[in-house]
Amino acid sequence: MTEKDKNWCDMPAEVKLECIRNMELKERLSLRCTAKAENSLVDSQTMHFENFEISFYMGMPQFKLVENTEKIVTSRSIAFMQYILKIGIFENMKFFSENMNRENKGFVGFTGKISAKNISFTDSLMGIEKKDVLDVLERLGNGVESIKLDGNLGIHFALDDILAISHVQNARYCHFKFIHQPDTVWKIAKMWTENNSKIGSTVLVSTSVDGSFDEFHTHFADFIVSETSRRIRVRTNNPDHHILLERGSDEFLDEHFNPQFQFFRLMVISAEMKESEYDDNCKEWICMMHPDIFDEYDFDGDDDDDWD
Amino acid sequence: MSSTEQGTSSAAPAEPTTAPESAAAPEVPESFYYVHGKDKVVHKVSAGALQHSALIHGMISNLGYTEEQAKANPFPFENIDGDILQMVVDWCNQHKGKPTPPEDTNLPKQKEKLFDLVLAVNYLEIKELLTYCCKQVAMMVKGKSPEEIREIWMIPTDAEDEAAEKEAKKRAGKEAAGETAAAAGDAK
Numbered sequence: 001m002t003e004k005d006k007n008w009c010d011m012p013a014e015v016k017l018e019c020i021r022n023m024e025l026k027e028r029l030s031l032r033c034t035a036k037a038e039n040s041l042v043d044s045q046t047m048h049f050e051n052f053e054i055s056f057y058m059g060m061p062q063f064k065l066v067e068n069t070e071k072i073v074t075s076r077s078i079a080f081m082q083y084i085l086k087i088g089i090f091e092n093m094k095f096f097s098e099n100m101n102r103e104n105k106g107f108v109g110f111t112g113k114i115s116a117k118n119i120s121f122t123d124s125l126m127g128i129e130k131k132d133v134l135d136v137l138e139r140l141g142n143g144v145e146s147i148k149l150d151g152n153l154g155i156h157f158a159l160d161d162i163l164a165i166s167h168v169q170n171a172r173y174c175h176f177k178f179i180h181q182p183d184t185v186w187k188i189a190k191m192w193t194e195n196n197s198k199i200g201s202t203v204l205v206s207t208s209v210d211g212s213f214d215e216f217h218t219h220f221a222d223f224i225v226s227e228t229s230r231r232i233r234v235r236t237n238n239p240d241h242h243i244l245l246e247r248g249s250d251e252f253l254d255e256h257f258n259p260q261f262q263f264f265r266l267m268v269i270s271a272e273m274k275e276s277e278y279d280d281n282c283k284e285w286i287c288m289m290h291p292d293i294f295d296e297y298d299f300d301g302d303d304d305d306d307w308d
Numbered sequence: 309m310s311s312t313e314q315g316t317s318s319a320a321p322a323e324p325t326t327a328p329e330s331a332a333a334p335e336v337p338e339s340f341y342y343v344h345g346k347d348k349v350v351h352k353v354s355a356g357a358l359q360h361s362a363l364i365h366g367m368i369s370n371l372g373y374t375e376e377q378a379k380a381n382p383f384p385f386e387n388i389d390g391d392i393l394q395m396v397v398d399w400c401n402q403h404k405g406k407p408t409p410p411e412d413t414n415l416p417k418q419k420e421k422l423f424d425l426v427l428a429v430n431y432l433e434i435k436e437l438l439t440y441c442c443k444q445v446a447m448m449v450k451g452k453s454p455e456e457i458r459e460i461w462m463i464p465t466d467a468e469d470e471a472a473e474k475e476a477k478k479r480a481g482k483e484a485a486g487e488t489a490a491a492a493g494d495a496k
Contacts, residue, residue: 006420006424006427007419007423007461008461008462008463009461009462011426011427014430015430015438015442018438018439018442019442019445020446021442022443022447026451027446027449027452027457030449030452030457031449031454034454034457034458034463035458035463035464035466037469038463
């Protein structure tokens, strides 16, 4: 365009940014090391990542980024982790939690907002610490779709604090695995009622403590629309919304698990929904929370659930 | 590409004897505009092809040229090399009225040409082509280290930048002092 050959430095900032948006992480990191101006430009851009996984070993965090099942980054550098959390927009974030904040410095010292769609806290020997979960959930930005607590949520797990977080209240899907508090199910329903949650909101719960169904029944006694031994449907403050509690049960589960070990699905449904529209396939939703539980089970068999 | 696009139909379509509901509307003869770059070579481009350029499209809308006026007044783009404008016109013609594919493999691989094209496309506001170009620019440094990127794109180090800035300031200061002295001399 002029006598002098044009180069990167002649590009307007908006063009440079469009080029940066087309770069992978490695190239962005390289470019930001070339000069201060490039550093600022690169850091002003967010980047989408498919999977961010963080685990803690002896209190030391390690994270990895996985794209299309291929590991693209593994690092123990806290500064790098903080950088990735700052620029990243994550499809899935997995926390292999084992007392993340041993030194009480907050979540890997990161104080900004985390942008992630699906969050899961996964099992560890120690179980999930409430503080770990709260630290992360409170840092989430908007757009959270699902929250999975896949750990051993002990008897002291303070559910009330978790349910008070807006992301939990607004998530389309949550599950609480091995939560040993029989008040979980009705508390979730109460939270939905108070927040007029959207139709389709779903929470799965598994527990080995008896009483969830009965407690739900007791707390919503005045709102019951219909009930069977496996389902309770209740009204909410919104005349268009009902809440349906289902207990998952089939021959396999009855045979292999202690009767106290129970699975529940709680959903906000339309008040117009007919009973004939209920989904009787409990295996499918139980597997969302416990993917391996039916491993020895013949899914193709014709042993449908014996629903009431 | 055809810098002088041919084959426009000037013949009016035959009038149908009846007008069935499904019949297509009679084709309106396409209008053409003219552009030239630094080399003054005039390119005839259809209005349809020029739709890709928000800048030219805006100019056409504002000017309301007739075909004759358009021919007599080609849009001048003195800041764009002739061969680069040719590439742009080619691309616009090839993608006239078509959805743009996810990738374009016909972009120049040569760095200087690519950057010239990027600047031209950015100036002419051709969004889709700019996207392709930026992808291509990003590909130039795939897998490269900071040092390699600096070399490929001739990015000065911070120290070089600072030195150049100092030098520019010094030069500007000298020029200003020279002007002041000259003005004082004139006053005397």
